[in-house]
Amino acid sequence: MTTGIRPFTIDVPQAEVDDLRERLAGTRWPRELPGPEWSRGAPVDHLRELAAYWEKDYDWRRHEARLNALPQFTTEIDGLEVHFAHVRSAEPGALPLVLNHGWPNTFAEFTELIGPLTDPRAHGGDPAQAFHVVLPSVPGFGFSAAPGPGWSVEATARLYAELMRRLGYGRYGVQGGDLGAYIAPEIARAAPESVVGVYITAGLGFPTEADIPDLTPDELEQYNEIRRWSTGGLDHHALLRRGPQTFAYGWNDSPAALLGWLVHKFEEFSMAAEPLDEVIDRDLLLTNASLYWFTQSAGTSSWPMYETAEFGWPQGQDRVPTGVYAGPPAIRRLAERHNRIEHWPEGNTGRHHFVAMESPGPYADDMRAFFGTVR
Template identity: 65%
Template sequence: MSTEIRPFQIDIAPVDLDDLNNRLDRTRWPQQLPGDGWSRGVPVAYLRELADYWRNEYDWRRHEARLNEFPQFMTEIDGQEIHFLHVRSAEPGALPLILTHGWPNSFVEFTDLIARLTDPRAHGGDPAQAFHVVVPSVPGFGFSAPPRGTGWTATRVAQMWAELMRRLGYERYGTQGGDFGAYVAPEMAKTAPDHVVGVYIISGLGFPTEKDLPEMTEDERAAYTQLMEQDWMNGVDHHALLRAAPQTFTYGWHDSPVAALAWMTQKFHEFNASGKPLEQVIDRDLFLTNVSLYWFTGTFGTSAWPYYDSTGFGWPEGQTATPTGVYSGPPGIRRLAERHNTILHWPEDNPGGHHFIAMDQPDHLAADIRAFFAKVR
């Protein structure tokens, strides 16, 4: 097995940009179904305006150049070609930190977060709390090769990440994750307990289930009711859809940029708990950069493997090998999280908004990551 680390730059071919524009120009638009607002899905008028912006105003080359400002690399691990960012801090004593993105996101999720971690001095933070940042693309996402065969798990990804950190020469490091990353990050501590100093999760630990109801207080039951009413709990069941027939839906996402855009918009809308329109929570160009990355790499289907390789949905459980911190405890319940974790950091007043908090609140997230790892460095 080759352990070579090769520099990488994004360079989407002009013919692929032309193809995207031609497909957008030839969209066959449906009629709007009866119903208020988003009750039937993404409204036609909303998506037409967004698609027009993608076609005529969004500048992929500008955002491609911005992404290429990050040092990027490829390496082979476990027979898989893995793409990753490796941004070293200029600060002495910086702690290595690996960030794992979620679905349907990519390394683009951390575009606005990375500099706040590597260069806290420039963002109002303590330079003694700087990080060397590693951001791998999960297999099947973006420029990382899709998994070969079935049976892939968060544990297997964690083992690959541990090897990546070893290959980069890091003996002691932290790990962070949200969404799918919230499953991978704890598994890294289990895989490499002598190397991981702390696990930081965006949210999801200690989330109550029906079996917890008998032992819950009145306030906890109220929080559980509120959790079950959230859009992201009651929208399109992507877990079931991608577990049952991902190949079927991939044809539309792979062939039609508007079908792909509608799917992404639906999920990012459901993941938005701020009460504000999506474009006021996540920068429109940042959102479209993520959509464009999926489109150009053809990974709408290959990124579905965490779902079609699963047997059902379950909240991340965590681990006890190393201390754990979270960005937001609620709607999780700390005493439930402590059944499977050594909780060291459980704030209840961090600003929320979108499920992908790194895109919504990069300043607050960076500050909280620094606050947690200051306790375990």
């Protein structure tokens, strides 16, 4: 490593932990609005119960220690302080891999995934398919500094390519889902000579209105399914294009407001019939919320939306091979317009948009299957 990389340890002052609990205890709860559950947003009883757990039972210090078990660092690139975890595998020949977290998430998204990737021997996998994991916090998220006006996924990708160069990695893979599905292909564009493959969690091959005339009946049904999922809830893209500063007052001052915002999106991102906390571990969800709270980054993490004119699905790239975790309702032939698809299984498990939080084992297995063909 170069001298520009400094060790980092999470160390939230006890006064801030106490303040969080006091604010949760003093929440001024609103009346429940009429309508079916979740039709007006996060239900009061549901959020009140989760906030009480956050206040009284959730152990931040335990989870802080768990995060600190991951070697973490910061480095300055182009004037921006970047936080990342860097977990090296003990296996010879391990492939370096950049994991790109999504929104509204943090590097905690991959807590359960790192073990299966870095130590497959201990998780029933092939030790020849191990990874050195590099897990950056997106600028403006968590412990990475907030970028200035005009920041983009392309700028983030160039920053990550420089980070990998600084770590001494000249050949590596990249992964991404949600926001990461936009960043990961851009890393391949920024450093095509170094990236061996891009692995995307869904997001590619989603049809748009312009594709409708050429869709088959089955594909049209898939298009309608995508529209039902993507337009039936809270349009966070539109909200964060218009007023992130306005919403940030609530997120920064009230942990209940922050929790309601995050839980609403995680609920909408679930495709399961079961309650959210049966799909994603409650403590993992609250660790994510705690990182936003303690770093005061709910507002600064909104830049992917407020710096864009309108929402568009990620297109990917054709510089290096691409693997995709989830198949339908995305359409492979549409993804192949912009990507060299070499891995597209259609039977993968997963009940949540953030599948690494819900099914880390199967997700790691599929990632190894793809990178096993390109490493």
